[in-house]
Amino acid sequence: xxxxxxxxxxxxxxxxxxxxxxxxxxxxxxxxxxxxxxxxxxxxxxxxxxxxxxxxxxxxxxxxxxxxxxxxxxxxxxxxxxxxxxxxxxxxxxxxxxxxxxxxxxxxxxxxxxxxxxxxxxxxxxxxxxxxxxxxxxxxxxxxxxxxxxxxxxxxxxxxxxxxxxxxxxxxxxxxxxxxxxxxxxxxxxxxxxxxxxxxxxxxxxxxxxxxxxxxxxxxxxxxxxxxxxxxxxxxxxxxxxxxxxxxxxxxxxxxxxxxxxxxxxxxxxxxxxxxxxxxxxxxxxxxxxxxxxxxxxxxxxxxxxxxxxxxxxxxxxxxxxxxxxxxxxxxxxxxxxxxxxxxxxxxxxxxxxxxxxxxxxxxxxxxxxxxxxxxxxxxxxxxxxxxxxxxxxxxxxxxxxxxxxxxxxxxxxxxxxxxxxxxxxxxxxxxxxxxxxxxxxxxxxxxxxxxxxxxxxxxxxxxxxxxxxxxxxxxxxx
Amino acid sequence: xxxxxxxxxxxxxxxxxxxxxxxxxxxxxxxxxxxxxxxxxxxxxxxxxxxxxxxxxxxxxxxxxxxxxxxxxxxxxxxxxxxxxxxxxxxxxxxxxxxxxxxxxxxxxxxxxxxxxxxxxxxxxxxxxxxxxxxxxxxxxxxxxxxxxxx
Numbered sequence: 001x002x003x004x005x006x007x008x009x010x011x012x013x014x015x016x017x018x019x020x021x022x023x024x025x026x027x028x029x030x031x032x033x034x035x036x037x038x039x040x041x042x043x044x045x046x047x048x049x050x051x052x053x054x055x056x057x058x059x060x061x062x063x064x065x066x067x068x069x070x071x072x073x074x075x076x077x078x079x080x081x082x083x084x085x086x087x088x089x090x091x092x093x094x095x096x097x098x099x100x101x102x103x104x105x106x107x108x109x110x111x112x113x114x115x116x117x118x119x120x121x122x123x124x125x126x127x128x129x130x131x132x133x134x135x136x137x138x139x140x141x142x143x144x145x146x147x148x149x150x151x152x153x154x155x156x157x158x159x160x161x162x163x164x165x166x167x168x169x170x171x172x173x174x175x176x177x178x179x180x181x182x183x184x185x186x187x188x189x190x191x192x193x194x195x196x197x198x199x200x201x202x203x204x205x206x207x208x209x210x211x212x213x214x215x216x217x218x219x220x221x222x223x224x225x226x227x228x229x230x231x232x233x234x235x236x237x238x239x240x241x242x243x244x245x246x247x248x249x250x251x252x253x254x255x256x257x258x259x260x261x262x263x264x265x266x267x268x269x270x271x272x273x274x275x276x277x278x279x280x281x282x283x284x285x286x287x288x289x290x291x292x293x294x295x296x297x298x299x300x301x302x303x304x305x306x307x308x309x310x311x312x313x314x315x316x317x318x319x320x321x322x323x324x325x326x327x328x329x330x331x332x333x334x335x336x337x338x339x340x341x342x343x344x345x346x347x348x349x350x351x352x353x354x355x356x357x358x359x360x361x362x363x364x365x366x367x368x369x370x371x372x373x374x375x376x377x378x379x380x381x382x383x384x385x386x387x388x389x390x391x392x393x394x395x396x397x398x399x400x401x402x403x404x405x406x407x408x409x410x411x412x413x414x415x416x417x418x419x420x421x422x423x424x425x426x427x428x429x430x431x432x433x434x435x436x437x438x439x440x441x442x443x444x445x446x447x448x449x450x451x452x453x454x455x456x457x458x459x460x461x462x463x464x465x466x467x468x469x470x471x472x473x474x475x476x477x478x479x
Numbered sequence: 480x481x482x483x484x485x486x487x488x489x490x491x492x493x494x495x496x497x498x499x500x501x502x503x504x505x506x507x508x509x510x511x512x513x514x515x516x517x518x519x520x521x522x523x524x525x526x527x528x529x530x531x532x533x534x535x536x537x538x539x540x541x542x543x544x545x546x547x548x549x550x551x552x553x554x555x556x557x558x559x560x561x562x563x564x565x566x567x568x569x570x571x572x573x574x575x576x577x578x579x580x581x582x583x584x585x586x587x588x589x590x591x592x593x594x595x596x597x598x599x600x601x602x603x604x605x606x607x608x609x610x611x612x613x614x615x616x617x618x619x620x621x622x623x624x625x626x627x628x629x630x
Contacts, residue, residue, distance in 0.1 A: 055539060062537075062539060066582070069585030070582065070586050071539075071540050071542040072531070072537060072538035072574065073536065074536055074537070075535045075536065
């Protein structure tokens with residue numbers, strides 16, 4: 001067993017002996033001790049002493065946790081407090097870039113000292129992370145994207161409110177929905193939040209190179225392309241923008257120009273199919289370099305982030321070329337303007353008050369004839385939300401649903417189809433008959449009757465409804 | 480190396496220390512005619528570990544049993560014959576009570592409550608004490624739930 005004096009020679013020796021691959025960042029101290037034993041850096045007595053000292057810290061923390069009123073706690077609480085202590089110790093030791101230095105500290109310093117210094121560093125890190133959050137909140141994108149806004153307005157503040165560096169340092173108590181291009185979920189606690197916010201800041205910085213209007217336009221086109229409501233789906237805005245910028249440059253446009261025509265994309269796909277992988281990589285490298293140059297991006301972290309994304313982009317483009325699906329990777333601009341001509345029969349501005357709605361329901365319930373019920377609905381209901389509420393309010397029975405649907409025009413049926421078959425359309429399914437055949441469950445009873453109604457429509461009408469569905473902006477009509 | 484190994488090292492390391500701590504209490508309890516043998520002490524330490532494990536609790540230290548000895552050794556219902564067995568029962572009752580009151584009651588409060596019931600309403604019967612504690616904890620949990628509901 002080697003004696004661990006502090007000489008450089010011995011430091012170098014241990015440098016060779018430690019198997020870094022086996023170090024686990026989430027259990028850094030424990031794995032450092034384990035590898036230290038394997039390498040002969042620690043004796044079993046030394047490891048045992050470290051464990052005893054951790055136990056002493058745990059004992060004190062339990063007393064602190066119970067405010068001195070209890071000497072025992074549940075196993076869950078013990079594990080939680082022990083994890084918190086080890087997280088602080090890990091936090092300090094992970095602060096050394098060189099594993100050897102971490103090892104020397106663990107051997108030379110008292111565990112209590114390391115723990116206290118870890119806590120101090122956590123405190124500083126928490127303060128820095130709060131500052132970073134405030135900066136992000138100030139420079140946020142003004143977009144109506146549910147996951148993005150909920151993450152900034154709710155999830156992160158809840159984390160700061162609940163986070164406790166003494167008792168719960170290792171916990172990541174937050175429901176963060178907004179997806180990032182790079183998000184290492186293996187790390188925990190404040191380190192996770194700091195990494196998340198740092199990456200979010202870089203992504204936001206890039207997104208802010210475009211106007212909110214341009215971003216919104218691209219998101220809407222993406223939503224239409226994938227038949228989804230971009231406001232509620234988990235979409236990474238940075239990735240969408242960067243992809244289109246790269247394609248734009250590859251098509252010979254400027255990085256700032258997000259719109260690409262289908263013709264240009266098809267021509268690009270044709271060219272790329274004839275390009276070998278080395279040249280393709282060079283094309284992507286050049287495009288990314290042009291983007292950084294065009295936007296005069298100077299922030300090193302952002303440049304590194306974009307460069308790191310290049311590899312993902314390369315893998316995806318190769319896959320898209322192989323599967324002939326480049327048109328689902330890049331968002332192309334829409335050529336026709338039929339959508340502008342489409343007039344929605346529903347008008348959300350004319351929605352009813354709660355009282356009016358209740359009165360109408362009571363009136364419908366008093367009617368015995370389906371015709372009378374339908375007349376009341378058709379003369380009073382204007383908004384889609386009210387219409388769907390009526391369908392869910394048990395005012396109609398069996399065949400009455402079909403009779404009501406029969407009074408609707410094609411546009412209204414298309415709009416209702418988008419509501420009922422949202423998930424199927426989002427998943428790329430188009431054939432209404434096959435969707436209905438395969439759909440096993442409906443959220444509401446009326447949806448089942450609606451599906452029956454659609455199944456019985458003639459081919460011509462279904463064709464026309466299908467065409468209208470393709471034109472609908474799912475983001476605009478989702479409730 | 481993981482959490483259980485860190486926790487179990489404490490138990491193995493301190494077993495002999497705990498036994499000696501228990502035997503040291505004889506110095507005081509002898510005056511009351513109560514004395515633990517090494518075998519009794521060993522049994523109490525083992526029971527403690529078993530009870531803690533069964534009820535999913537961890538205690539780093541030995542404060543509870545020492546406090547129970549201090550409090551209950553002066554009871555007229557405890558004699559040399561039932562001393563060790565009663566201590567084993569009392570420590571089990573204590574940890575059950577900790578769980579049943581969801582850790583909301585401090586050690587000292589529970590020990591005071593146990594002593595009061597043991598001496599008065601239960602007339603020194605550990606079986607009755609168990610029943611009384613169960614009723615108290617049920618009542619306590621209902622109050623907690625009401626409080627939680629209001630919040």
